[in-house]
Amino acid sequence: MKKIIYTAALFLSSAAYTFAQTSIKETRENIADLFVLGEDLVLYTIKEQDGQYLYSERKGDQSTFKKEIALNGGAVNAVIGSGAGGNEVYVYQKTDRRDHKIVIYRWDGANFQKTGEKPFPNIRNNSSNLGAYLSPDQNTLLIAADLGKTQGYDDLYLSKWEGGKWTKPSTLGTPPNTREAEFAPYIVNDSLFFSRKSGEQAYVYAVPLANGSQPTGQPVRLPGRVNQDNAFNAGYKRVGETEMWITRTPDGTYTAYVNGPEPIKLNVVSVLDEQPVSELATASQPSSPTLLSLSYGFNEVYMDDASAAALDQFLAKQTDGAVFWVKGYSDNKGPAKGKARVARQRAVLLQKYIEMKHGQRQFKFELGSEVLGTEGPEARKVEVRLRSR
Known part of the structure; x- marks a missing residue:
């Protein structure tokens, strides 16, 4: 069977802007993920001794850093997607092994309001890690976990919302799954982005999608602008023209990056x-x-x-x-x-x-x-x- 090989330029062609690599936060805190909501609200997922919690910060103003009480309904909390309108986030919340769900929150510019819930598939995860991505229409769910018969460690699985419930998660197969650990899935248009771990390092890859959710061709490692050598690079996302990801260097420093074009300047005055x-x-x-x-x-x-x-x-x-x-x-x-x-x-x-x-x-x-x-x-x-x- 003929292999289709794609270059990174294909995946990034729709984002061919002039970006400056912008570090918005450097910390020793264990940042597991980040997400930019609206123009300047940054949500951080931080692992702590007693769980995993969501914090917010106005971009460029670290004095606004605070724990988002409204979003943290479980012992483990993570942003796994957002609505197409730009003012909704989908939050995974886990209270115990049997109690986990997806909660939808609307951001009004000042506060988060809960607007709905959706169940999370009933899975038996053999890994200590779990990641997920929920599509804007809330009908496609990607899961990063070890659900048995993996290619190696954590793999990527797909579940669809049909008939008022989730289908049994099915492996995405090879590629993208390998004997290494695949995690942090995220879909942008017709491309799947994910990270692959090898030892203490990890790099972001992309692979084209067919029919909206099925990988096709060979994954390609993103260029050095995203993937710093000899580091742990993960959590790549793109919303509109804004890119974001996390890099952890060997000295234990976590750096959050948000890249985008220059702010829009309106005519005459600001x-x-x-x-x-x-x-x-x-x-x-x-x-x-x-x-x-x-x-x-x-x-x-x-x-x-x-x-x-x-x-x-x-x-x-x-x-x-x-x-x-x-x-x-x-x-x-x-x-x-x-x-x-x-x-x-x-x-x-x-x-x-x-x-x-x-x-x-x-x-x-x-x-x-x-x-x-x-x-x-x-x-x-x-x-x-x-x-x-």
Whole structure:
């Protein structure tokens, strides 16, 4: 049978941006994983003597580091996925050997609210380690464990949500499983990323997927930008244009990396300029009518599921490469800087959602934001207009 060999460039081609390798945290704490939610909230999974817990920190401000009480419902807790809208995280929680589940939390920009639960497959893990990835639609679950008849140590398994329950986890086979330990699975578009351990070292690999979840071809080790030689590299993820992973060097230092393009600079002014945010609506704003208007709750900067579905339906009718004018609004309730920030973030996060979910459509954007003089739901919105070219 002919082997198909892929290069790392294939897996990273959709992320061909100019990245600077950015270390956001160096610590002796045992960081097992990390996840960036929204623009700047970083969630860390940290192993401690009495369990594994989730902590949060605003990116670039380590003084905000704190234990997220709302997310830690078990003795072992880990983020295993996120919703497509960018404001939901899926958290694995284990209380004891027989009691483990997946809990869905919504982030409103200030707090986490529990919105639902899903069972975890009833498995007998022969390993002291367990990892998982849950797809945004909550229908595909990858598990890293030793469920018997492994290729070596921990392997990767697949389970599907069918008929209101999980199917029996089945091995992904070889590749990607080998006599080494495979762990930390994560799917981006049509590629599976995972880490493979060898001794005290580990490196991140990628393999193409067929039918959304079946590996095909030979795994490829990612380049040195992600994989530091003679180190333990793991937990690679990509959300939109943002990459993240953990590296542990032989001296016991854990380094969290988050790579992404330069922050989006809105036209004319930024919020920190303390000028009227309405100036962000530049003279280039089109006079064409609003094609789509999405409503938000007070201080909310993420779309709800209904708005995301309406946006997806709207985009399905547009031509590839279309140019959109996206403008975020806030009402006049609250402090000036807070209102300006909310208006701006609504536009920026809507663009990020489109780029994450519809990146192959090559849409282009011009952004604006404004604080309106009225107070109420009708002023909390994002408007999308189609620009003529």
